[in-house]
Amino acid sequence: MTNPRLLLVDDEPNILKALQRLFFDEDYKVSTANSGEEALEILQGQEVDLIISDYRMPGMTGTHFFKEARLIQPDAVRIILSGYAEVPALTAAINEGNIYQFIFKPWNDEDLKNIIRLALQQKFLALENRKLADELQLKNLQLQKHSQELEHLVEERSTELFQQYKVLEMSQEVLENLPIGIIGISNEGIIVLMNDKAKNIFQTGLGENICSLLPADLNELYTQIETDPAKEQAGCSMIADHGYRVMFRELAPSGIKKGTIVILHELFDDVAVPT
Numbered sequence: 586m587t588n589p590r591l592l593l594v595d596d597e598p599n600i601l602k603a604l605q606r607l608f609f610d611e612d613y614k615v616s617t618a619n620s621g622e623e624a625l626e627i628l629q630g631q632e633v634d635l636i637i638s639d640y641r642m643p644g645m646t647g648t649h650f651f652k653e654a655r656l657i658q659p660d661a662v663r664i665i666l667s668g669y670a671e672v673p674a675l676t677a678a679i680n681e682g683n684i685y686q687f688i689f690k691p692w693n694d695e696d697l698k699n700i701i702r703l704a705l706q707q708k709f710l711a712l713e714n715r716k717l718a719d720e721l722q723l724k725n726l727q728l729q730k731h732s733q734e735l736e737h738l739v740e741e742r743s744t745e746l747f748q749q750y751k752v753l754e755m756s757q758e759v760l761e762n763l764p765i766g767i768i769g770i771s772n773e774g775i776i777v778l779m780n781d782k783a784k785n786i787f788q789t790g791l792g793e794n795i796c797s798l799l800p801a802d803l804n805e806l807y808t809q810i811e812t813d814p815a816k817e818q819a820g821c822s823m824i825a826d827h828g829y830r831v832m833f834r835e836l837a838p839s840g841i842k843k844g845t846i847v848i849l850h851e852l853f854d855d856v857a858v859p860t
Contacts, residue, residue: 587612588612588613588614589612589613589614589634589635589705590613590614590615590616590631590632590633590634590635591608591613591614591615591616591633591634591635591636591637591701592616592617592618592624592627592628592633592635592636592637592661593605593615593616593617593618593637593638594617594618594619594620594621594623594624594636594637594638594639594642594647594650595619595638595639595642595666596619596620596639596642596643597639598619600639600666600690601617601619604637605617607694607697607698608698611698616631616633620642620643620644620645621638621642621644621645621646621647621649621650621653622644622645624636624638624650624654625650625653625654625657628654628657628658628661629657632658633658633661634661634662634705634708635661635662635663635664635701635704635705635708636651636654636661636662636663636664637664637665637666637701638650638651638663638664638665638666639665639666639667640665640666640667640668640669640687641667641668641669647665647666647667651663651665651683651684655683660708660712662685662704662705662707662708663683663684663685664684664685664686664687664688664700664701664704665684665686665687665688666687666688666689666690666692667687667688667689667690668689668690685704686700686704688700760780761780761781762781763780763782764782765782765848765849765850765851766779766780766782766783766785766786766829766847766848766849766851767779767780767782767783767846767847767848767849768783768795768846768847768849769844769845769846769847770795770844770845770846770847771844772842772843772844774794774795774796775792775793775794775795776790776791776792776793776794776795776798777791777844778791779791782849783847783849786824786825786827786829786849787824787825788825795807795847799822799824800822800823800824802820802822803820803822803824803831806818806819806820806831806833807833807845807847810833810834810835810845816834816835816837817832817833817834817835818832818833819831819832819833821852824849827851827852828851828852829849829850829851829852830849830850830852831847831848831849831850832847832848832850833845833846833847834846834848
């Protein structure tokens with residue numbers, strides 16, 4: 586609370602001077618007005634933290650002035666001074682102008698100082714609470730927005746993963762139902778993939794070393810891939826009393842070897858297998 590500004594309104598110059606003297610040693614900036622009309626002009630161009638106004642003034646009364654002042658600067662604290670104990674009228678003034686407190690003339694200097702000090706503390710505390718509430722609301726809105734964006738991203742990603750899963754599922758289904766044998770071999774020569782046709786040919790499963798399954802002539806083709814510029818070898822051989830055309834092809838996307846794929850085409854009975 587740094588140098589709050591007070592607006593003092595009274596048609597009696599002596600009252601204004603007395604109030605000014607009261608706040609001379611306080612850290613307040615003080616503006617004065619001799620009428621409600623003059624005070625409203627000040628409020629139009631200057632931010633004020635607290636207003637002290639006389640109740641009875643010629644022309645615009647304190648009640649009317651505070652109703653207008655509240656429209657211009659609703660956060661300014663309003664205190665009314667009165668030398669008359671007109672309780673009904675003062676009650677109406679409090680209700681219509683949202684008055685913080687009314688003080689009877691003559692006032693006690695220390696009591697008035699304490700009232701103003703407390704009123705300003707409450708005002709700035711309320712403003713700080715409002716600021717914090719606004720910041721919290723903004724944070725909540727931002728959090729809600731981020732949450733919605735995250736939900737949208739998760740939904741998009743889930744849809745993408747589901748589509749990839751369906752593609753993978755379909756690819757696996759196609760692979761399993763191909764009329765040819767397909768074997769995937771790691772760089773270490775271990776079988777990591779076999780479709781149903783390949784499993785039926787070799788009567789074995791995953792994890793075997795390919796060299797332990799292939800005849801010698803196919804093993805030779807397999808080892809020649811490393812020196813073949815095309816990274817591909819093919820030949821015919823007998824496997825489990827059936828003739829097959831076998832193709833070895835290195836898998837090397839982006840020039841990095843990932844393994845080898847083996848494709849086995851069963852030959853018809855009238856196709857001779859080279860010996």
